[in-house]
Amino acid sequence: MNRLGLDIGGAFIKYALLPAKGKAVRGIVPFELWKEPGKLAAMLKPLRPKKPYAAAITMTGELCDCFKNRREGVRHIVASAQKVFGSVAVYGVKGGLLSPEEAVRRHREVASANWPLVPRRLSLLAKNFLMADIGSTTADLTPVRDGVIANNGFTDYARMRHGELLYTGALRTPLPAVAAALTVGGRKVPVAAETFCIMADVHLLLKSIAPRDYACPAPDGGPKTARVAARRLARAFLADDGDIGMAALLAAAREAADAQRAQVVAAARRFDLPVIAAGTGAFILEPAFAAGALTRHPLAAAKDVASLDPSLALACLLKGGV
Amino acid sequence: MNRLGLDIGGAFIKYALLPAKGKAVRGIVPFELWKEPGKLAAMLKPLRPKKPYAAAITMTGELCDCFKNRREGVRHIVASAQKVFGSVAVYGVKGGLLSPEEAVRRHREVASANWPLVPRRLSLLAKNFLMADIGSTTADLTPVRDGVIANNGFTDYARMRHGELLYTGALRTPLPAVAAALTVGGRKVPVAAETFCIMADVHLLLKSIAPRDYACPAPDGGPKTARVAARRLARAFLADDGDIGMAALLAAAREAADAQRAQVVAAARRFDLPVIAAGTGAFILEPAFAAGALTRHPLAAAKDVASLDPSLALACLLKGGV
Incomplete structure (x- = not known):
């Protein structure tokens, strides 16, 4: 069958x-x-x-x-x-x-x-962990305690209320949803409240994802290259070509990625459990594991878990x- | 001619x-x-x-x-x-x-x-004022001092850097751009980073605008009625029909409108000039004038200025x- x-x-x-x-x-x-x-x-x-x-x-x-x-x-x-x-x-x-x-x-x-599908399956192998499944659009934080899914919420609305569903992801999240303003040229510049630039552009610019990982349409329907992603990021500040140099754009991208990671890390730490990161956006948490801000569950190293x-x-x- | x-x-x-x-x-x-x-x-x-x-x-x-x-x-x-x-x-x-x-x-x-078109024209009639032109999408804050436009920025990018262009407006602004979270049932609930609900829905629910003023497409392409605007607001919390009562939705709408007004008022106060409010979203500042948070320029009362x-x-x- x-x-x-x-x-x-x-x-x-x-x-x-x-x-x-x-x-x-x-x-x-x-x-x-x-x-x-x-x-x-x-x-x-x-x-x-x-x-x-x-x-x-x-x-x-x-x-x-x-x-x-x-x-x-x-x-x-x-x-x-x-x-x-x-x-x-x-x-x-x-x-x-x-x-x-x-x-x-x-x-x-x-x-x-x-x-619950992935954490439930992993609960065959481990009894206490936080599953952090970071997708293109959202991040599901699912605690498993004593082998049982230990959420406070079981609908999207309830999970969002309880910090078990975060509306941030590796690709589709609009930049202004991550940061209302970013530093450009030593000054905080507001980010236009339009979907001119998404987190896929940010992560592409930072080489955290490759062009083939940019698995959603670009906001302007344009190419998924670092050069055009930089243009989309500049547009988020309403800047023209050349107004902001590449070094400043990369710094702003880094600041946005850091803000996104900080949000997920803060939410994850509240569960006080070792973390299994998964999904398209699992890479977002890597620096937090490296820095000891989150503890990685040993099962995360197991074959096939990722x-x-x-x-x-x-x-x-x-x-x-x- | x-x-x-x-x-x-x-x-x-x-x-x-x-x-x-x-x-x-x-x-x-x-x-x-x-x-x-x-x-x-x-x-x-x-x-x-x-x-x-x-x-x-x-x-x-x-x-x-x-x-x-x-x-x-x-x-x-x-x-x-x-x-x-x-x-x-x-x-x-x-x-x-x-x-x-x-x-x-x-x-x-x-x-x-x-x-600059409107403040320049008004500078025939008054010499020192802040023009606050709040549109569907953005708010232009243009200072006129001694009859001359006294901006720090003259491009969108420069005006945004200097707080002379705010990316917030009465209609098209997505709710998550105004507030990352709102109080529902005594708890701060995050707002989904999607354009499920825009400020036109919020202002329609609060009766600050009439259905005919909702002069842009609704995010879901649906009707521009208070009932459906309430549904769009509930969706911003990922809530199902009936999860959140109308009183709680109205309170959340009020909180969003207050947050938007506070942002515009804070930006306007930095210019320390009497204000002439104009545009589709001029109503946003009315409570601030009433409360004395902003001073209204006498010219604002003149026929045709509005x-x-x-x-x-x-x-x-x-x-x-x-």
């Missing part, structure tokens, strides 16, 4: 296929669900495995504002997956797999429920895991 | 026509230049006055990230206007009108140069004013 796990977000579809024989196949499909929700089924179709197969989905895409509310979003995503896969299992925040009908009825349990994500954890779950 | 003044921004085209006889005709055309720059000429065409006429433009739209840089933006906007109006004058920050060819050559002087904007000032300039 081929087993497919899908994580359907607002900007990406991530998938993991565990074939009956052979190695796992992983992938990520950039897809701006909020722009074209009607195209979701067409985007999923090429991912359908050969028969016989089992497929399961988890999601965050139901939050997109193309949907009136999460109920409508869950219903649309589940229906699109059903159309492509026929019977499809839907992951619920309590840990079980629901039928499409149950999922729509219990939409609150499946809305944005992808975050590559675990909700889609793979979900595919494993279909084989009968946690 | 019919005289037309045009202020071409990234989200709106404002116009003022002074006919040879009769009263001025004013209007505002919502147009997202950054989405469809090629349509600009087509948007301008219906505004062309009957012959004989003179037309002049000023702009901020050249900042849009559909243009590689401001030079390219100025060139496109000037060429589009030329196509429609033939000979067209372009306002330069130094106060003069330039030919299209000069304007393209001296693009730094015409880029985002609409802000309705003056760059497009009208420009049309007057064509008749031979300041």
Whole structure:
């Protein structure tokens, strides 16, 4: 049996296929669900495995504002997956797999429920840790104590209230959401409240990510090169070409990256647990581990831990895991 | 001679026509230049006055990230206007009108140069004041001392450095740019770093603006009613329908509006001048005048001052004013 796990977000579809024989196949499909929700089924179709197969989905895409509310979003995503896969299992925040009908009825349990998948799987191997899963847009901080997920919140709203969901990520986060002002030429200059520059530009400029990691559209639709990222950063200060030299732009980028890391580190430290960092933005925490601001959990060094994500954890779950 | 003044921004085209006889005709055309720059000429065409006429433009739209840089933006906007109006004058920050060819050559002087038009015109009537022109997206704080524009900065970048341009406005400003967190149910809850809710939603909820004043697209493309604005505000906290009651949402909206006003008031007070508030967002400062946090310049009470904007000032300039 081929087993497919899908994580359907607002900007990406991530998938993991565990074939009956052979190695796992992983992938990520950039897809701006909020722009074209009607195209979701067409985007999923090429991912359908050969028969016989089992497929399961988890999601965050139901939050997109193309949907009136999460109920409508869950219903649309589940229906699109059903159309492509026929019977499809839907992951619920309590840990079980629901039928499409149950999922729509219990939409609150499946809305944005992808975050417990990886920590739950890792709880087979370690009992006390903080999972810090930093994605393109958000960071999930999930405490596991005595082998059990120990969140205060179990919905996005509750997790955000309790500092368990941070709305900051490695790629899509607009620069002004990270810093209202940055130092340029010895003076704090406000950052324009527009999406002229995103954190992918900042991390690209600092070589923390490579151009191929810039897995979302650039704000201006332009190229994903350091030169053009620098132009986008300058535009955030409303500066013209040449107004700000490259050294000053790099310093401002560094200041923004530091501010982002400081926010995540401060939130993570409140849990007082050794940390397993994962996700596209795991690199953000590296300097904090190096400096001793956070303790790294030994499991983080284990083979395969870094590559675990909700889609793979979900595919494993279909084989009968946690 | 019919005289037309045009202020071409990234989200709106404002116009003022002074006919040879009769009263001025004013209007505002919502147009997202950054989405469809090629349509600009087509948007301008219906505004062309009957012959004989003179037309002049000023702009901020050249900042849009559909243009590689401001030079390219100025060139496109000037060429589009030329196509429609033939000979067209372009306002330069130094106060003069330039030919299209000069304007393209001296693009730094015409880029985002609409802000001195109104204070320069008012300097005919008063010698010392701060013009606080709060638009949909930004607030221009322009000091006039001894009848002369007394800015430290004369480009957007320099004005932002010197606190003479604030990137906050009454309509388009995303909520997270105003407040990173707001109080809900006695606890500070972070605001998601997405454009789920804009200040137009906040001011609509507080009845500071009417639905017809919500002159930009809603973030979700939805209706501009208090009920749906409340939904957009709840989404900014990632909350589902019903998670947050209307009283709590109104309190959060009030807190956001207060934070925005405090930012503008703090910036304005640094100039130590009596203030003339203008623009779509002039209402933001009303409570500050009432509380004595800012002094209102007596000229603000004069007939027609409130309705003056760059497009009208420009049309007057064509008749031979300041």
